[in-house]
Amino acid sequence: xxxxxxxxxxxxxxxxxxxxxxxxxxxxxxxxxxxxxxxxxxxxxxxxxxxxxxxxxxxxxxxxxxxxxxxxxxxxxxxxxxxxxxxxxxxxxxxxxxxxxxxxxxxxxxxxxxxxxxxxx
Amino acid sequence: xxxxxxxxxxxxxxxxxxxxxxxxxxxxxxxxxxxxxxxxxxxxxxxxxxxxxxxxxxxxxxxxxxxxxxxxxxxxxxxxxxxxxxxxxxxxxxxxxxxxxxxxxxxxxxxxxxxxxxxxxxxxxxxxxxxxxxxxxxxxxxxxxxxxxxxxxxxxxxxxxxxxxxxxxxxxxxxxxxxxxxxxxxxxxxxxxxxxxxxxxxxxxxxxxxxxxxxxxxxxxxxxxxxxxxxxxxxxxxxxxxxxxxxxxxxxxxxxxxxxxxxxxxxxxxxxxxxxxxxxxxxxxxxxxxxxxxxxxxxxxxxxxxxxxxxxxxxxxxxxxxxxxxxxxxxxxxxxxxxxxxxxxxxxxxxxxxxxxxxxxxxxxxxxxxxxxxxxxxxxxxxxxxxxxxxxxxxxxxxxxxxxxxxxxxxxxxxxxxxxxxxxxxxxxxxxxxxxxxxxxxxxxxxxxxxxxxxxxxxxxxxxxxxxxxxxxxxxxxxxxxxxxxxxxxxxxxxxxxxxxxxxxxxxxxxxxxxxxxxxxxxxxxxxxxxxxxxxxxxxxxxxxxxxxxxxxxxxxxxxxxxxxxxxxxxxxxxxxxxxxxxxxxxxxxxxxxxxxxxxxxxxxx
Numbered sequence: 241x242x243x244x245x246x247x248x249x250x251x252x253x254x255x256x257x258x259x260x261x262x263x264x265x266x267x268x269x270x271x272x273x274x275x276x277x278x279x280x281x282x283x284x285x286x287x288x289x290x291x292x293x294x295x296x297x298x299x300x301x302x303x304x305x306x307x308x309x310x311x312x313x314x315x316x317x318x319x320x321x322x323x324x325x326x327x328x329x330x331x332x333x334x335x336x337x338x339x340x341x342x343x344x345x346x347x348x349x350x351x352x353x354x355x356x357x358x359x360x361x
Numbered sequence: 362x363x364x365x366x367x368x369x370x371x372x373x374x375x376x377x378x379x380x381x382x383x384x385x386x387x388x389x390x391x392x393x394x395x396x397x398x399x400x401x402x403x404x405x406x407x408x409x410x411x412x413x414x415x416x417x418x419x420x421x422x423x424x425x426x427x428x429x430x431x432x433x434x435x436x437x438x439x440x441x442x443x444x445x446x447x448x449x450x451x452x453x454x455x456x457x458x459x460x461x462x463x464x465x466x467x468x469x470x471x472x473x474x475x476x477x478x479x480x481x482x483x484x485x486x487x488x489x490x491x492x493x494x495x496x497x498x499x500x501x502x503x504x505x506x507x508x509x510x511x512x513x514x515x516x517x518x519x520x521x522x523x524x525x526x527x528x529x530x531x532x533x534x535x536x537x538x539x540x541x542x543x544x545x546x547x548x549x550x551x552x553x554x555x556x557x558x559x560x561x562x563x564x565x566x567x568x569x570x571x572x573x574x575x576x577x578x579x580x581x582x583x584x585x586x587x588x589x590x591x592x593x594x595x596x597x598x599x600x601x602x603x604x605x606x607x608x609x610x611x612x613x614x615x616x617x618x619x620x621x622x623x624x625x626x627x628x629x630x631x632x633x634x635x636x637x638x639x640x641x642x643x644x645x646x647x648x649x650x651x652x653x654x655x656x657x658x659x660x661x662x663x664x665x666x667x668x669x670x671x672x673x674x675x676x677x678x679x680x681x682x683x684x685x686x687x688x689x690x691x692x693x694x695x696x697x698x699x700x701x702x703x704x705x706x707x708x709x710x711x712x713x714x715x716x717x718x719x720x721x722x723x724x725x726x727x728x729x730x731x732x733x734x735x736x737x738x739x740x741x742x743x744x745x746x747x748x749x750x751x752x753x754x755x756x757x758x759x760x761x762x763x764x765x766x767x768x769x770x771x772x773x774x775x776x777x778x779x780x781x782x783x784x785x786x787x788x789x790x791x792x793x794x795x796x797x798x799x800x801x802x803x804x805x806x807x808x809x810x811x812x813x814x815x816x817x818x819x820x821x822x823x824x825x826x827x828x829x830x831x832x833x834x835x836x837x838x839x840x841x842x843x844x845x846x847x848x849x850x851x852x853x854x855x856x857x858x859x860x861x862x863x864x865x866x867x868x869x870x871x872x873x874x875x876x877x878x879x880x881x882x883x884x885x886x887x888x889x890x891x892x893x894x895x896x897x898x899x900x901x902x903x904x905x906x907x908x909x910x911x912x913x914x915x916x917x918x919x920x921x922x923x924x925x926x927x928x929x930x931x932x933x934x935x936x937x938x939x940x941x942x943x944x945x946x947x948x949x950x951x952x953x954x955x956x957x958x959x960x961x962x963x964x965x966x967x
Binding site for chain 1: 577
């Protein structure tokens with residue numbers, strides 16, 4: 241199982257590239273790869289759910305979310321540096337945290353999801 | 362033929378190695394609705410090898426499921442997995458080796474329209490023929506279809522044969538039932554209420570496209586998916602919505618059978634439980650002469666006996682495989698080596714499947730029948746063309762005084778042990794029945810669990826003993842109550858007193874009559890009809906014979922180890938409680954006149 245999770249993490253890390261422009265208060269997620277390329281990249285609410293449930297973003301951070309399906313980019317624009325840094329910290333650790341969640345669930349520790357709320361769709 | 366032992370008996374090696382050079386790399390994914398003979402639309406996802414030349418034609422693997430043929434994944438997962446990634450097989454290996462794959466939602470499920478009266482209903486089976494008609498009309502099809510699956514999909518793969526469609530060339534039913542009553546729902550006449558109830562819960566929510574139900578039972582699934590994948594042309598989801606509305610009239614097994622007691626009880630639609638069984642279709646399956654690769658595990662519910670029953674009853678060319686893994690082959694289930702990783706690996710497994718299909722389509726085909734089975738503790742594959750393997754004998758061990766098991770029949774006229782049924786007794790939630798929900802198998806708690814049971818243990822045995830086949834237990838009991846269930850566990854006890862589970866079986870005592878009629882198919886254990894006319898309550902205080910088979914196994918008991926049986930009247934976390942009220946005391950008689958015993962099937966090595 242550990243091997244599978246490591247493979248899972250390396251896929252996430254290789255397919256998603258994160259660019260941060262602190263001066264313009266922007267974080268961009270570039271999604272590479274060919275998997276399900278014709279599908280909608282993401283909806284804004286999905287991005288917020290991902291940051292909250294997988295990333296552990298507990299605060300309600302104000303951000304503008306723009307999705308470019310063709311370029312496969314998700315652009316997050318913040319109002320202040322503090323908010324950017326909160327989300328950047330989450331994004332920097334999100335795949336590690338995701339793997340940890342799946343590992344705990346595999347061991348039967350469902351409490352790892354306690355308090356994360358529900359998906360918004 | 363005496364069974365032969367050796368590395369050449371590994372079925373995965375016998376099926377050959379995958380080619381070094383794979384003809385294709387990558388695959389395309391598309392989806393569509395296929396219209397059935399009665400207008401019902403079946404959702405299909407089609408995976409084709411990338412780079413398929415114009416005019417190039419290839420065989421197709423058809424995989425029919427009720428568990429969503431494709432998933433609408435959440436982010437970030439849909440960025441790294443395609444929509445079919447929870448299927449077994451996923452597309453990579455088959456497409457790289459030159460097969461198309463068509464995954465379908467069976468009618469009444471997923472994104473397919475229609476309704477379902479019960480699993481594997483007649484219309485669902487016929488739909489397979491209509492789907493094959495569609496497949497062979499496609500420009501990329503060479504008009505050959507093969508089919509496989511595990512569990513539900515294993516049975517759809519077997520039922521597909523019934524259509525006798527000329528395109529179908531081979532079937533691979535894995536971990537599938539032969540008799541839905543005895544193998545799954547009412548093993549020994551005892552209702553497997555936990556699995557049937559949970560399976561019904563799962564099915565109902567899948568059919569309603571309710572992914573939030575995963576959260577309490579399979580939270581990883583809740584994180585991964587938001588529902589079934591719509592067909593790609595259904596942009597506004599109107600067809601998916603309409604399909605799900607039609608599922609509202611689906612019937613579910615738990616509601617249909619939870620209050621039933623007998624094999625011949627009628628269900629609301631007028632059919633019986635065997636409407637969901639494979640065996641009534643035996644003649645049609647044989648008529649097709651389709652080669653079959655059937656596989657399962659020694660520790661998978663009652664499905665282990667289904668493999669053997671299929672092997673001894675069907676005339677089709679067949680490879681049967683019995684290993685030591687869980688339901689679905691995700692985990693090793695070998696209780697003697699609990700930390701071991703499962704073998705074969707997923708890649709080895711899927712390549713073996715493709716090899717089998719290649720042999721059937723392009724090679725010399727399958728001749729005769731071969732059963733490969735893994736003997737635990739010996740840790741070796743064996744193969745045989747007959748069952749039981751030749752060189753086999755049976756040996757009785759008698760329940761004796763001081764809770765012992767003896768190879769000698771008791772000589773006393775009296776001798777009995779009383780046991781008040783403990784309804785808290787349990788094998789837990791990682792047993793051979795919970796594995797039907799893809800759980801791992803863990804019986805490591807036997808020492809603690811069997812403190813609540815009535816046990817009998819032999820002296821250390823004097824030489825290694827291989828037990829291969831179905832043990833048969835004969836108990837002479839009287840009870841304070843008219844009804845009850847007897848569960849019997851067979852264990853190995855090592856020199857240090859460590860107890861390792863081997864196998865078990867159960868019987869509801871009202872079904873204890875051994876029928877004088879011919880069973881509907883050949884079996885290796887005493888035949889209980891489970892029919893109403895043969896059912897008879899116990900007469901309290903009157904001794905009755907309770908004789909039944911334990912599930913087949915293959916294991917070596919080492920010299921110096923001891924054999925143990927443990928008797929229970931309940932398995933709280935899995936089976937229904939009998940009787941519903943009251944707490945019986947049973948007396949197990951073990952004397953010259955009523956010599957309760959366990960009959961072990963042994964294999965004498967060459």
